[in-house]
Amino acid sequence: MARVVVEVMLKPEILDPQGQAIGRKLPQMGFEGVAAVRQGKRFEIELAGPADEAAVERVRELAGTLLANPVIEDFEVHVAE
Template sequence: MPRIVVEVMPKPEILDPQGKAIASALPHLGFDGFSGVRQGRRFELTVEGEVTEGILEQARRAAEDLLSNPVIEDVVDVRVEGDA
Protein backbone atom coordinates (compact mmCIF):
# COMPACT_ATOMS: atom_id res chain seq x y z
CA MET A 1 0.00 0.00 0.00
CA PRO A 2 1.31 3.43 -0.79
CA ARG A 3 1.85 5.96 1.94
CA ILE A 4 2.45 9.67 2.06
CA VAL A 5 5.28 10.75 4.35
CA VAL A 6 5.18 14.19 5.95
CA GLU A 7 8.27 15.56 7.68
CA VAL A 8 8.00 18.49 10.07
CA MET A 9 10.93 20.36 11.66
CA PRO A 10 11.19 23.22 14.12
CA LYS A 11 11.76 26.57 12.43
CA PRO A 12 15.46 27.53 12.45
CA GLU A 13 14.91 30.36 14.94
CA ILE A 14 13.15 28.07 17.44
CA LEU A 15 15.24 26.46 20.19
CA ASP A 16 15.42 22.67 20.00
CA PRO A 17 16.31 21.38 23.50
CA GLN A 18 15.89 17.73 22.47
CA GLY A 19 18.23 18.19 19.53
CA LYS A 20 20.73 19.97 21.78
CA ALA A 21 20.60 17.13 24.33
CA ILE A 22 21.17 14.56 21.59
CA ALA A 23 24.08 16.60 20.16
CA SER A 24 25.78 16.74 23.56
CA ALA A 25 25.26 13.00 24.15
CA LEU A 26 26.72 11.86 20.81
CA PRO A 27 30.44 12.39 21.68
CA HIS A 28 29.98 10.62 25.02
CA LEU A 29 28.67 7.60 23.12
CA GLY A 30 31.57 7.57 20.66
CA PHE A 31 29.91 9.43 17.79
CA ASP A 32 32.22 12.25 16.72
CA GLY A 33 32.10 14.66 13.83
CA PHE A 34 28.59 16.04 14.28
CA SER A 35 28.26 19.76 14.94
CA GLY A 36 24.54 19.85 15.73
CA VAL A 37 21.23 18.00 15.78
CA ARG A 38 17.69 19.17 15.06
CA GLN A 39 14.88 16.80 15.98
CA GLY A 40 11.70 16.74 13.94
CA ARG A 41 8.63 14.59 13.43
CA ARG A 42 7.57 12.15 10.71
CA PHE A 43 3.99 11.21 9.86
CA GLU A 44 2.96 8.34 7.59
CA LEU A 45 -0.46 8.55 5.95
CA THR A 46 -1.52 5.20 4.44
CA VAL A 47 -3.56 5.48 1.26
CA GLU A 48 -6.14 2.96 0.08
CA GLY A 49 -5.64 2.75 -3.67
CA GLU A 50 -3.76 5.12 -5.93
CA VAL A 51 -2.15 8.35 -4.73
CA THR A 52 -3.68 10.97 -6.98
CA GLU A 53 -2.70 14.64 -7.13
CA GLY A 54 -5.91 15.38 -5.19
CA ILE A 55 -4.93 13.00 -2.36
CA LEU A 56 -1.42 14.48 -2.29
CA GLU A 57 -2.88 17.99 -2.07
CA GLN A 58 -5.08 16.89 0.84
CA ALA A 59 -1.97 15.54 2.59
CA ARG A 60 -0.21 18.89 2.06
CA ARG A 61 -3.19 20.76 3.54
CA ALA A 62 -3.37 18.34 6.49
CA ALA A 63 0.36 18.84 7.06
CA GLU A 64 -0.04 22.62 7.19
CA ASP A 65 -3.34 22.69 9.13
CA LEU A 66 -3.14 19.73 11.52
CA LEU A 67 0.19 17.89 11.57
CA SER A 68 2.36 20.96 12.16
CA ASN A 69 2.24 24.02 14.34
CA PRO A 70 2.92 26.80 11.79
CA VAL A 71 4.04 29.21 14.53
CA ILE A 72 7.08 27.10 15.44
CA GLU A 73 7.39 24.41 12.74
CA ASP A 74 7.91 24.10 9.00
CA VAL A 75 6.62 21.28 6.80
CA VAL A 76 9.85 20.34 5.05
CA ASP A 77 8.68 17.43 2.90
CA VAL A 78 5.52 15.70 1.68
CA ARG A 79 6.29 12.70 -0.52
CA VAL A 80 4.95 9.34 -1.63
CA GLU A 81 6.70 6.15 -0.53
CA GLY A 82 5.83 2.57 -1.34
CA ASP A 83 3.73 1.45 -4.30
CA ALA A 84 2.35 4.64 -5.78
Protein backbone atom coordinates in the same frame (compact mmCIF):
# COMPACT_ATOMS: atom_id res chain seq x y z
CA MET B 1 -2.98 1.59 -1.73
CA ALA B 2 -0.42 4.41 -1.69
CA ARG B 3 1.67 5.90 1.07
CA VAL B 4 2.45 9.58 1.58
CA VAL B 5 5.15 10.78 3.96
CA VAL B 6 5.00 14.03 5.93
CA GLU B 7 8.25 15.20 7.52
CA VAL B 8 7.97 17.97 10.12
CA MET B 9 10.93 19.99 11.43
CA LEU B 10 11.23 23.05 13.62
CA LYS B 11 11.99 26.16 11.61
CA PRO B 12 15.74 26.98 11.63
CA GLU B 13 15.27 30.04 13.84
CA ILE B 14 13.43 28.05 16.54
CA LEU B 15 15.56 26.55 19.31
CA ASP B 16 15.53 22.76 19.52
CA PRO B 17 16.35 21.79 23.13
CA GLN B 18 15.81 18.08 22.49
CA GLY B 19 18.16 18.13 19.51
CA GLN B 20 20.71 20.07 21.56
CA ALA B 21 20.52 17.50 24.38
CA ILE B 22 21.13 14.69 21.91
CA GLY B 23 24.03 16.62 20.38
CA ARG B 24 25.66 17.13 23.78
CA LYS B 25 25.40 13.42 24.64
CA LEU B 26 26.92 12.08 21.40
CA PRO B 27 30.62 12.71 22.27
CA GLN B 28 30.11 10.91 25.61
CA MET B 29 28.86 7.92 23.63
CA GLY B 30 31.84 7.92 21.28
CA PHE B 31 30.22 9.73 18.34
CA GLU B 32 32.64 12.52 17.46
CA GLY B 33 32.40 15.09 14.69
CA VAL B 34 28.67 15.87 14.87
CA ALA B 35 28.26 19.65 14.71
CA ALA B 36 24.51 19.86 15.48
CA VAL B 37 21.36 17.78 15.80
CA ARG B 38 17.78 18.84 15.00
CA GLN B 39 14.94 16.53 15.95
CA GLY B 40 11.75 16.21 13.91
CA LYS B 41 8.71 14.04 13.26
CA ARG B 42 7.82 11.70 10.39
CA PHE B 43 4.29 10.57 9.56
CA GLU B 44 3.49 7.81 7.05
CA ILE B 45 -0.08 8.02 5.80
CA GLU B 46 -1.63 5.18 3.83
CA LEU B 47 -4.28 6.30 1.37
CA ALA B 48 -7.28 4.22 0.37
CA GLY B 49 -6.70 5.16 -3.27
CA PRO B 50 -3.92 6.47 -5.48
CA ALA B 51 -1.57 9.26 -4.47
CA ASP B 52 -2.72 11.60 -7.22
CA GLU B 53 -2.37 15.39 -7.01
CA ALA B 54 -5.72 15.83 -5.25
CA ALA B 55 -4.90 13.23 -2.58
CA VAL B 56 -1.44 14.70 -1.94
CA GLU B 57 -2.98 18.16 -1.65
CA ARG B 58 -5.43 16.84 0.96
CA VAL B 59 -2.51 15.38 2.93
CA ARG B 60 -0.77 18.76 2.64
CA GLU B 61 -3.88 20.40 4.15
CA LEU B 62 -3.92 17.77 6.90
CA ALA B 63 -0.25 18.41 7.67
CA GLY B 64 -0.73 22.17 7.84
CA THR B 65 -3.70 21.99 10.18
CA LEU B 66 -3.04 18.92 12.36
CA LEU B 67 0.44 17.42 12.04
CA ALA B 68 2.54 20.60 12.06
CA ASN B 69 2.35 23.96 13.78
CA PRO B 70 3.06 26.32 10.87
CA VAL B 71 4.10 29.10 13.26
CA ILE B 72 7.19 27.19 14.43
CA GLU B 73 7.47 24.18 12.09
CA ASP B 74 8.06 23.54 8.40
CA PHE B 75 6.84 20.38 6.70
CA GLU B 76 7.38 18.47 3.47
CA VAL B 77 4.95 16.08 1.84
CA HIS B 78 6.05 13.44 -0.67
CA VAL B 79 4.80 10.17 -2.06
CA ALA B 80 6.71 7.17 -0.65
CA GLU B 81 8.35 4.87 -3.15
